[in-house]
Amino acid sequence: MITRLLFAGALAVGLAMPTAAPADTLPLPANLVGLDGAKGEALLFEAEARSAYFPLSLQFVTQENQAFCGVASLVMVLNALKVPAPSSPALAPFSAFDQENLFNDRTEAVVPRARIAERGMTLDQLGGLAAASGLKIEVRHAEDTTLDAFRRLASESLAADGRHVLVNYLRSAIGQEKYGHISPLAAYDKESDRFLILDVARYKYPPVWVGAAELFAAMNTPDADNNGRSRGFVLVSR
């Protein structure tokens, strides 16, 4: 019922005295390079592997609540891959995936929407939801692979058409606030050995370039919601 709460909240705020929230995203630690600055832009223009960037950036969305990072990430990938979306009354005869119409009987069988709204999702649930949405997936727990294998698989995917990489990592391990998070990767820059994360919490952080080793270490962290299994990444295609 997040959508209804949001709507009610917006009305309540809008018609009473508006109270403003902080206008800016949180500051970035020195190890991260934001795409919202000259250095981050330059990295994108120089990046070797950026086939994923345009399809994803054209479908960039903000997670609708603080548990829906995985949902928002899946919506971006489904729209970027042009998967036929459920029909949408507000957009008919057109349609697109959004953070409500993603859910159906098949996804409920993997993990109920209500559970995701409470706790977010694990790496394995992310893979299961992507598969239930008709995508081909490979789920890789960081603890079962290596930095080199991740760098190779992810950079190859980011350089290819029609392939995407979703990462599940611990924010605090890269110097951000604070918990487990999911977002798509959009590019890899070989010279700096950095990946670009299109962070779906757009209200909180800009997209960031993060070192491959740091990102891998942040994925190689135990997830208490997944029986202590490590986080990791999902390779996705149609």
Place this chain on the structure above:
Amino acid sequence: MITRLLFAGALAVGLAMPTAAPADTLPLPANLVGLDGAKGEALLFEAEARSAYFPLSLQFVTQENQAFCGVASLVMVLNALKVPAPSSPALAPFSAFDQENLFNDRTEAVVPRARIAERGMTLDQLGGLAAASGLKIEVRHAEDTTLDAFRRLASESLAADGRHVLVNYLRSAIGQEKYGHISPLAAYDKESDRFLILDVARYKYPPVWVGAAELFAAMNTPDADNNGRSRGFVLVSR
């Protein structure tokens, strides 16, 4: 009540038999260059004036219904300019403008949300809503200016930090389906004399590069909802 309708619609679709909508956007006429292809990407990388591109593309949204092109465009510009947003229950302590919390007593006084949901908005209403949202604006009807003046003002704005251009144009005049539309500009390429429109109807068209003269002609069309006054553009800053 669009949000509630969408939510109900998603549930109805999701729990019954999903029916898929067309997966792809509409084909582009030969005069337009999509940002979702190699030529469109190359134009961005070469463009002289693209300071607006990253702030806007990081806040790219899809209009939530077929009347909310102006609403979605305003949300993008407000977030790109980091205007403090109303507090949001789902994102607290963070916040961002969205297509519901944009509305308040001040915007209702300019044009009621219910009217926008029925008819969209005119150029003058767009300017009024932007001003009511705290932005500095200049509204320019195409009939009161010239192609040269538009090209100069818009390209200067797109090359500057913290300035944006919203365009109100007739889609059919650039070979698209079909009616009046509003979206932000993101870049200008001098060599090809084309502007990049970040079309907020992402379910319908990709962002397109359109020739300056064609875009101006599409703005220089009468809007029956605005007493026959021509469409045009709004220059926006904080």
